[in-house]
Amino acid sequence: MKPGFIYFILCILFLSTAVIPQNTGEPEKILQSEYFAVPQPVVKKQNGLSEQIALLLKQTEIDLEAIDPVTGSQSNRIYTSWKETSASRNGTFSLKNTTGALAEVWLCLFIVSDAFMPVTVEAESDASFTLFLNEKALITSKSGLPDSLVRNSEKTQLTNGTHRAVIRCILPADNKERSISLAVNTEEAFAEDFTFALKPVKRLTTLQLLDDDKVSSASISRSGKYAVVSVSRYNTVNKKTDYSLRLYDAQSQKLTAVFPQSSVMSRLRWMASQPESFIYTESNSSETNIRQYFPATGNNLVLYRGISDLESYQISEDGKLLYILKSVRTKEESKSYKRYQNPNDRWPWANSKNKLILLDLNSGQEHLLADFDNSLRLHDISPDGKRLLISFSEDHFDNRPFSRTYSAELNPATGEIDTIRVFDWYRSAQYLSDDEIIYSGGPSMFGKEGVNVPDSLIPNEYDTQIYLYSIKKGSVSPITKNFNPAINSIYANQKKRILHLTVTEGSMQFYYEYDIKSGSFKRVPLAIEVVNDISVSDAGQVVYTGSGATVHEKAYYYHNGVSKILHDPAPHQTQFGKGKTKVFNYTTPAGKSIDGLLYYPVDFDPEKKYPCIVNYYGGTSPVSQDFEGRYPKNLWTSNGYFVYVVQPSGATGYGQEFSAIHVNDWGKTTSDEIIGAVNNLTASHEYIAKDKIGCIGASYGGFMTMTLLTRTDIFAAGISHAGISLLPSYWGEGYWGYLYSAIATAESYPWNRKDIYVDQSPIFHADKVNTPLLLLHGNSDTNVPPGESMQFYTALKILGKEVELVEIDKQDHHILEHDKRDFWTRLIIAWFDKQLKRQPGYWEHLFKQK
Incomplete structure (x- = not known):
């Protein structure tokens, strides 16, 4: 293919949103910093200035993330003033140091790519410079002090997204006119996949989601005076996670102290005794210590040291x-055999x-x-x-x-x-009084007392309920029998006799208060849709963490009906473009409503047609509307996809009758509902390409992907992570297979329900699959053994179907190790790019790297 030059338009963060025509051969504008004098390194005299400049260009301790200029901005981080500069007629930018000292100047530019592509970046200059692309040094001029124009080039790749380049130029104090020009060389086939803009929409990337600070938990003191937020950060240098506790004055949200640790800090409990203090644990890979911290004095005591396995x-x-x-x-004594006396003997613990x-x-x-x-x-x-x-x-x-x-x-x-x-069906217990206990468990925990399903249905015991039990009387009150949301956590205020609850309600997680005296529930209106963690003071102030469909996770303080941000771990994420969301439910032929949420692409244009990724679980819980999650919907929308999340029957959070559909269904009802919802979606949205629909799910959702592809051809690509292909092998081999099936396949076993264990196993219908399928699995998965993917892969290969199997080394049911999760997340995007966008380059590149 004949190569063509597309010049690298220098896209600047300033107020204009004009799109530069594609046929512009040279950059027209750039943002340029002021010139700043730099300290001169000590070098041998004979090398002098040239060596000084070369040494300066080797510096790596530069906060490139701080360089994010806007025209006329006043920054207190690195450079205080930026101006817009135009290129000359020949496409070069003028450089002239008039400071009277060795100085540096910075340039900033952007390029937006709508596909993965190989490129060659070229820079020609008679100045000394380093060009950074996406915070990594790409080109450094070969001479410390060139005496003429020198062209430098480097091959690299652009992924789908917004790419930022910054150029650091070092100039001697000679008041001489110099210049720099840039270009990107790629194949003509990719010409239409470049979009240049003076103010590009920033797009989320995999590493931004993985590496940004995360809020782990938040807690408020009994008096409501103090709040503590636990924060984690991935250390890109030592490849480990660092942790810190941040202490706040709760009412003013003012940060008063930070104490960092290399170990995990968790399980925090506030003491009521004076002076106020909190107990917490710090854990590393080998042991746990229990500590006590006094905010008023800063004293931090070790109460118990060196616990190898704290429960x-x-x-x-x-x-x-x-x-x-x-x-x-x-x-265990080392033997040449192992005698099992219980199926659970396979558990290491x-x-x-x-x-x-x-x-x-x-x-x-x-x-x-x-x-x-x-x-x-x-x-x-x-x-x-x-x-x-x-x-x-x-x-x-x-x-x-x-x-x-x-x-x-x-x-x-x-x-x-x-x-x-x-x-x-027991879950947990806590005291309400010396005689009363709040129990949580399945609907059948107290026999029929908590069950609220027709006699024809078996309750889903994952649908957690709450009970008030009197020890002396032996009586029970099923508190949530007629309350549709499923219970996630409970905190009992013994004095006020109020239960503080976090619940799953549909795809959202809310905070409720239950007044035991009146028997009434009240939802507390917090700032976000997915509440992950709450802590309540004796006076009723609340700190909580959570996120939303397009809002990243933060810690909040709530009092008197008002929520305020306590800590935002990644405030720059507000700058990233996020598509809108729309509730789009589906009504089945029987009249049942199935929830759906549609995420729009960041760059949505109603005149275009877009591919769509359909996400579901289909098992015992809905797919949450949280910002990140295992499958980050906002990352997919940043890559030009619609995302449709469907909540089929069987999920908790919709009431016991809805969740009971899960029992003994194994994909029959749920697959019909997903297929119906997708057909309804494409019929109602002409800008979603009907022939470019992908589907993805994990665990039970992976089973659903396999099942769907044996029952329909409406999908152009599928992904199953840790899916189940043969129900009896999962039932007997997975660590929790027979225990999960005690609920999901109640009273049904391989010997008495062939219609489930054989007829509903995707492996027996592999010949019906016509859709390209990617199977993903951690090769150390103890929940769903890797053989579940391997046997489905083998079947499809023999049948001549398009199928890929990728095992992630030394990973269990969830892919958690940073670099492997990064690769796994990119792999998902690359597969959909290949199948739904007809862009195989990213997929091929990932495996060339490996």
């Missing part, structure tokens, strides 16, 4: 007694023991309270401080869920354990 802890109201539950791994320890913080004395198997859990301390609320389980294979949980009270003074009740 949980509780501290008494007066702060004198610390209860620690830790796990102790027992080493199966033979560990849990020890409950009491530490008297005044005397320093330590007492062993209980030594159990690994099912022991410590939940709460009674309001009178005399009992511990614990639970432990035992296996039984006679009935679902194949284990029973004993809820009990332990008397620390005597060591006696009194069983309160034995449960199926």
